[in-house]
Amino acid sequence: MNRRVAVTGIGVVAPGGIGSRAFWDLLAAGRTATRGITLFDPVGLRSRIAAECDFDPADHGLDPDLSRHADRYIQFAVVAAGEAVRDSGLDTDAEDPWRVAVSLGSAVGGTTRLEHDYVLVSEGGRRWDVDHRAADPKLHMAFSPSTLSSVVAEQFGARGPVQTVSTGCTSGLDAVGYAFHTIAEGRADVCISGASDSPISPITMACFDAIKATSPDNDDPEHASRPFDNNRNGFVMGEGAAVLVLEEYEHARARGAHIYCEIGGYATFGNAYHMTGLTSEGLEMSRAIDSTLDQARLDPTLIDYVNAHGSGTRQNDRHETAAVKRSLGSHAYDTPMSSIKSMVGHSLGAIGAIEVAACVLALKHQVVPPTANYETPDPECDLDYVPRNARPRKLRNVLSVGSGFGGFQSAVLLTGPGGRTR
Amino acid sequence: MSTERPRRAVVTGIGVIAPNGLRADAYWKSVREGLGVLDRITREGCEDLPLKVAGEVRGFDPSDLIEEPFLVQTDRFSHYAMAAAQLALDDAGLVHDGPEEPFSIGVVTAAGSGGGEFGQRELQKLWGQGSKFVGPYQSIAWFYAASTGQISIRSGLKGPCGVVASDEAGGLDAIAHAARGVRRGTGAVLVGAAEAPLAPYSMVCQLGYPELSTVEDPDRAYRPFTSAACGFVPAEGGAMLVVEEESRARDRGAAVRAVVAGHGATFTGASRWEESREGLARAIRVALDEAGCAPEEVDVVFADALGVPEADRAEALAIADALGAHATRVAVTAPKAGIGRAYCGAPVLDTAAAVFAMEHGVVPPTPNVFDICHDLDLVMSRARPAELRTALVLSRGLMGSNAALVVRRGDESAR
Amino acid sequence: MITTALTFDELSTLMKQAAGVTVDARELEKAPDAPFTTLGLDSLGLLGIVGELENRYGVALPTDAERCKTPGEFVDLVNHTLRTGV
Numbered sequence: 001m002n003r004r005v006a007v008t009g010i011g012v013v014a015p016g017g018i019g020s021r022a023f024w025d026l027l028a029a030g031r032t033a034t035r036g037i038t039l040f041d042p043v044g045l046r047s048r049i050a051a052e053c054d055f056d057p058a059d060h061g062l063d064p065d066l067s068r069h070a071d072r073y074i075q076f077a078v079v080a081a082g083e084a085v086r087d088s089g090l091d092t093d094a095e096d097p098w099r100v101a102v103s104l105g106s107a108v109g110g111t112t113r114l115e116h117d118y119v120l121v122s123e124g125g126r127r128w129d130v131d132h133r134a135a136d137p138k139l140h141m142a143f144s145p146s147t148l149s150s151v152v153a154e155q156f157g158a159r160g161p162v163q164t165v166s167t168g169c170t171s172g173l174d175a176v177g178y179a180f181h182t183i184a185e186g187r188a189d190v191c192i193s194g195a196s197d198s199p200i201s202p203i204t205m206a207c208f209d210a211i212k213a214t215s216p217d218n219d220d221p222e223h224a225s226r227p228f229d230n231n232r233n234g235f236v237m238g239e240g241a242a243v244l245v246l247e248e249y250e251h252a253r254a255r256g257a258h259i260y261c262e263i264g265g266y267a268t269f270g271n272a273y274h275m276t277g278l279t280s281e282g283l284e285m286s287r288a289i290d291s292t293l294d295q296a297r298l299d300p301t302l303i304d305y306v307n308a309h310g311s312g313t314r315q316n317d318r319h320e321t322a323a324v325k326r327s328l329g330s331h332a333y334d335t336p337m338s339s340i341k342s343m344v345g346h347s348l349g350a351i352g353a354i355e356v357a358a359c360v361l362a363l364k365h366q367v368v369p370p371t372a373n374y375e376t377p378d379p380e381c382d383l384d385y386v387p388r389n390a391r392p393r394k395l396r397n398v399l400s401v402g403s404g405f406g407g408f409q410s411a412v413l414l415t416g417p418g419g420r421t422r
Numbered sequence: 423m424s425t426e427r428p429r430r431a432v433v434t435g436i437g438v439i440a441p442n443g444l445r446a447d448a449y450w451k452s453v454r455e456g457l458g459v460l461d462r463i464t465r466e467g468c469e470d471l472p473l474k475v476a477g478e479v480r481g482f483d484p485s486d487l488i489e490e491p492f493l494v495q496t497d498r499f500s501h502y503a504m505a506a507a508q509l510a511l512d513d514a515g516l517v518h519d520g521p522e523e524p525f526s527i528g529v530v531t532a533a534g535s536g537g538g539e540f541g542q543r544e545l546q547k548l549w550g551q552g553s554k555f556v557g558p559y560q561s562i563a564w565f566y567a568a569s570t571g572q573i574s575i576r577s578g579l580k581g582p583c584g585v586v587a588s589d590e591a592g593g594l595d596a597i598a599h600a601a602r603g604v605r606r607g608t609g610a611v612l613v614g615a616a617e618a619p620l621a622p623y624s625m626v627c628q629l630g631y632p633e634l635s636t637v638e639d640p641d642r643a644y645r646p647f648t649s650a651a652c653g654f655v656p657a658e659g660g661a662m663l664v665v666e667e668e669s670r671a672r673d674r675g676a677a678v679r680a681v682v683a684g685h686g687a688t689f690t691g692a693s694r695w696e697e698s699r700e701g702l703a704r705a706i707r708v709a710l711d712e713a714g715c716a717p718e719e720v721d722v723v724f725a726d727a728l729g730v731p732e733a734d735r736a737e738a739l740a741i742a743d744a745l746g747a748h749a750t751r752v753a754v755t756a757p758k759a760g761i762g763r764a765y766c767g768a769p770v771l772d773t774a775a776a777v778f779a780m781e782h783g784v785v786p787p788t789p790n791v792f793d794i795c796h797d798l799d800l801v802m803s804r805a806r807p808a809e810l811r812t813a814l815v816l817s818r819g820l821m822g823s824n825a826a827l828v829v830r831r832g833d834e835s836a837r
Numbered sequence: 838m839i840t841t842a843l844t845f846d847e848l849s850t851l852m853k854q855a856a857g858v859t860v861d862a863r864e865l866e867k868a869p870d871a872p873f874t875t876l877g878l879d880s881l882g883l884l885g886i887v888g889e890l891e892n893r894y895g896v897a898l899p900t901d902a903e904r905c906k907t908p909g910e911f912v913d914l915v916n917h918t919l920r921t922g923v
Contacts, residue, residue: 044553098688098704108565109587114627118545121626125549128542129467132626140820143535143627145566145587150821153689159701162689162823163595166533166566166587174584181602187687187708203545206553207560211884212903270574270583272524275495275562276881284580287525405562406571408583490857491877554892557855558881 005183006252007260007414009088009245011080012357013196015051015238015344018060019083023344023354024361027369028390032343034221034236039200047214049221050200051238051345055079066151071113071142074151076241076350077104077196081152088245089257090190097159101188102149103179104164104243105171105195107349107404110142112201117142152192152243160188168404169309170268171195172242172352173412177266179246180412189248195353196241205237211276213313223373225346227310227339228317228385230378235311238345242357260360264397264413265292271407278315278403282323285401285409289327292413298397301331302419305368305393307359307400308385310339311346316403321381323401323409336393338386342372352402356412359398363416368393431601432832433680434671435514435664436774437506439616441477441657441761445509449661449771450778454805456787458760460640460655467622472636473629475643476620477657477762488576495559496572497537498658502616502767503569504576506662510612514664515676517577526609528581529574530600531662532592533566534617534765538624540564545623573612573662581608589819590726591687593660593769594827598685600665609670615766616660628656631820632693633730646727646756647734647794654729657758660767661774678832680777683812684713685827692822695733699740701824702726702816706744709814713828717745720752720828721810722785724772725800726818727756728763737816738796753785753808755801760789769817773829776813780831783809843890843915845869848908855889856882869909876908883911890915896922 012019016026016033026033034051042048053076057067060079070078085092092100117139121130141147149164161182165175172195179193208214215234217224225236252259269291271284293300306328309320325332340358347354358369367390374387396419401411436446442459443449452459463476484493484501487508493501507529511517517527541564547555562568566587574583582603586592593615600611619628628634635653637643644655671678686708690701710717726737742749757775758768779785785806794800815827849862858877865871873883880903887902898918905911 046553102689106587107567111564114541114623115545118542118623119549121623122546122549125546125551128546128622129470130542130622130626132471132629135626135629137630139627140630143624144589144821145536146534146589146592146819146821146823149588150689150692150823153822154691159689161595161687162588163592163687164587166585167570167583168565168567178584178599185602202553203541203548203556203560206548206556207544207564209553210556210558210888211561211881213561268582268584269525270529270571270580272574272578272580274575274879275568275571277879287580404567405565406567406583406585407574408567408571490853490859491879491882492857494855494857495881554888557888558884562881 003184003186004249005180005263006247006249007244007360008247008252008257009084010357010360011083011087011243013053013055013076013080014240014354015053018055026343027340027358028367030370030372030388030390032222032372034225034345036221037200040202045205046209046216047205048218049224049236051236052200053240069138071110072198073106073196074148076198077148077152078155080194080241080243081192084243084245085156090245092156095190097157099160099189100158101160101182101191102153102158102162103175103182103191103193104149104152105175105349106145106148106166106197107168107171108197108199108204109145111204112198113142115201115203156192158192167408168406169348170352170402170404170408170410171349173402173410174268176353176356176412180263180266183246183248189251191246192243193246194243195350197348197350198239199348200237200239225312225342226373227312227342227371228378228381229374230376232312234313235346238347240347240350240354242353261363261414261416264415265295266412267291268408268410271409273407276405278319280318280322282319282326285323285403286326288409288411289401292411296413300328302397303328303335303399304395305362305398306335306337307355308337308339309402310341312341318380321383332383336368336384336386338369338371340369355400359400359414363395363398363414366392366395429605430668431604431665431682432668432671432678433663433777434666434676435510436777437509437513438661438774439479439482439502439506440659440771441479444482446774453757453775453786454784456760456789458789460643460762463620465620468625471625473625474638475640475655478620479659492572492576495563496568497540497563497618499537499616499618500569500572502618502659503531504573506614506616506660507573507612510662510664511577516664524578524580526581527579528583528603528608528611529570529579530584530596530611530613531570532586532588532596532615532766534589535619535624536566537564537568539618539621542621542623588823589821590765590768591817591819591823591825593766594815594817594825595687597682597773597827601682604665604667610664610666612662613665614660614662614770617765617767618658619656619765620658633728633820641790644729644759644762645790646729646759647796647800648791649795651729651731651734655762657762657764660764661770680780680832681830683828683830684709687825689822690824695730695736698818698824699736702737702740703743705824705826709826709828715812715828718748719812720745720814722779722813723752723754724776724813724815725754725756726816727758734796738798750797753801753806754798755785756788757786759791769815772815773827776815776829780810780813783807842919843912848912851886851889852878855885865908870907872906894919
């Protein structure tokens with residue numbers, strides 16, 4: 001079975017604005033949402049900046065239990081899913097619940113809450129034999145990452161396949177990819193899919209400090225995330241969530257839903273090279289891109305935009321540039337490729353879904369979001385990175401790519417109206 | 423429609439690191455004998471916690487199989503996974519000096535809790551000494567994707583790699599994920615799960631599960647389907663399988679040990695065990711349907727066996743709902759009563775046991791269980807010889823997932 | 838100013854502890870220009886060693902430390918920093 005899969009709803013919780021409208025306004029304006037960390041006191045850290053969400057659960061009608069007890073990343077997901085389901089016009093009560101699936105990704109899940117409670121039970125890191133009496137009785141909710149999809153499934157009455165995906169920084173792309181397969185192969189008709197992470201906590205910041213992956217530009221946070229720029233010096237941590245309603249194409253048509261675009265293909269490969277390192281050739285990411293194009297039987301020259309992983313580390317941006325050139329050939333030079341991490345930071349597992357959401361909105365508005373802060377070309381990164389300003393463009397086929405710790409290399413192809421010309 | 427025979431996903435290798443055995447054959451011997459290995463937890467720092475009994479992996483030296491640099495940068499859960507993966511590859515006769523076609527073999531694991539012990543050590547450095555004491559491996563050891571990434575790197579496997587971070591049922595979802603990948607075109611997938619939830623802080627995190635057994639007598643702590651059922655006991659370890667495209671396996675002369683024939687997954691809410699009846703029954707029907715298998719063809723059921731009265735009842739009823747009259751005749755077993763539940767690793771261990779059971783024509787018993795209060799033919803006390811062609815493996819997660827997997831004997835002709 | 842210096846013995850111990858890489862100190866001494874990568878030490882391993890030394894001596898090592906390609910280069914740079922403070 002190989003059914004068509006439509007995107008019918010979209011919801012976003014991102015730095016710089018909650019809701020897909022605010023998110024798109026930020027991208028279209030090329031504004032950056034990176035700033036000094038306010039969620040905790042970052043004194044002593046090498047990188048003390050992040051892209052934070054101004055998020056108050058009380059503003060979003062969450063039920064009191066979720067509002068008080070759920071981890072921040074779960075609250076993000078519930079709010080984004082709520083927006084996506086409303087946007088899709090889907091009446092979840094009228095759907096066959098066994099045909100509604102959930103596929104959500106997260107790289108670090110409940111880590112922030114786990115760290116918070118760890119401090120309480122260990123007397124501030126002094127004891128190995130932690131004292132359980134100081135722990136929150138609901139701590140198991142943070143321990144198990146499946147809580148994410150479980151809570152969202154509960155909220156929307158989904159009873160079909162419910163899974164949490166955790167492939168590091170490609171979690172969001174892979175969660176959408178798994179959802180695509182779930183519908184295309186007939187295991188569900190609707191899938192609430194996306195990803196969420198709220199990793200801005202001492203342990204997560206410290207662990208990226210330890211490998212010097214994050215930018216130390218603490219004095220100028222607004223310009224710290226500079227993907228593809230020759231003076232880039234690491235990524236800026238972010239947080240947030242994005243959720244898409246994916247739906248079997250005829251199912252969406254039958255209920256008269258607005259169809260944003262279709263998922264044209266998805267692929268992932270491992271680089272089997274290094275947990276954090278990337279080759280300069282980009283062979284495996286290129287393979288993922290080629291595979292998605294094959295699935296859609298799409299010629300590479302018909303790609304209109306590449307939404308890059310573009311984390312802003314030296315090796316990532318070089319790796320990715322090489323991968324895209326390998327797959328698109330000389331067409332790569334004519335294809336805009338931008339990184340929204342320049343504006344919303346790198347929210348680890350969530351960002352892949354946020355970037356797919358950006359692609360859906362780019363198709364909707366027929367505008368390519370820019371790479372903010374891009375000033376100085378890097379001789380090794382010589383593509384069109386859409387510096388600073390959004391650019392109107394005819395968009396039909398759009399590709400989103402990502403790389404994750406562990407060697408994951410993933411690609412998702414979106415096809416808008418008029419796309420997928422075979 | 424193409425007349426080409428559909429691609430089938432078959433099991434060609436099994437690797438196990440479990441509390442009752444450090445290789446697949448040792449594990450199967452213990453399972454077949456119904457050996458119970460639940461015992462007092464001995465890990466440092468766990469002495470004063472109210473959780474006293476678990477299935478610990480003991481006598482395991484990862485350096486027998488895995489090189490030191492891989493061990494330094496990973497948690498115990500990845501040590502188990504890497505070791506089980508190597509054993510599975512050896513068993514399947516795959517990848518000795520790097521694969522010839524690296525993109526044709528992928529890696530998929532399920533993870534329920536990640537590298538908790540490693541994480542606790544680094545948290546202690548951070549909060550006890552300062553952020554500069556956090557080491558470079560924290561960023562790659564604690565997260566749920568660690569095992570998939572390291573296995574892929576260590577063995578040079580570049581095929582589709584994935585991680586389902588679901589709870590117990592995720593172990594079956596991972597196997598299904600691998601099988602679908604194979605049906606879509608991947609040559610083979612190294613798939614499974616291994617967990618290491620027995621570190622002090624990880625144990626504290628589990629104390630909130632209402633289903634957790636804190637009974638201190640190892641023989642009484644986990645007795646599913648009995649009137650004395652008092653919850654489940656956690657365990658560590660797990661299993662990895664090589665799931666391979668059938669003709670590829672046959673062409674290279676590998677033994678086809680079983681066919682991954684069908685899978686179903688549903689969700690009925692965290693700890694709402696009564697409702698899991700309907701969810702599990704539906705998952706079974708979906709799995710049988712995908713396998714093209716009639717209920718009467720199921721020869722043995724590896725039960726989820728949570729050990730919570732309500733959940734046990736729901737499972738017994740779900741089997742009855744899905745299999746009809748056959749439910750009272752089919753042999754049911756729960757080897758995990760002797761080793762505990764290794765979260766995502768548990769149903770993968772059960773799947774491994776199911777393959778061995780079909781190969782040996784014997785249903786292993788359910789340790790520590792002597793009389794049951796549900797209408798099931800639960801195999802107790804000693805193994806029961808039986809011709810087994812089709813096994814049904816069931817699993818439910820504490821956060822509400824239900825899954826069923828149908829595995830069939832490898833010599834069964836294509837349907 | 839710190840009077841101690843990093844020896845190949847200590848580097849060998851650190852490589853074992855921080856990265857699980859076993860190399861005899863005499864070998865390091867004999868072939869100080871053998872690249873870390875051929876000895877089995879990757880970038881994360883070297884970062885771990887740099888972090889350990891910084892914590893041990895309470896000084897910040899220059900960024901070049903983690904970019905050193907060989908044991909000889911690394912020992913020279915560390916000892917220069919320990920001697921001069923820059």
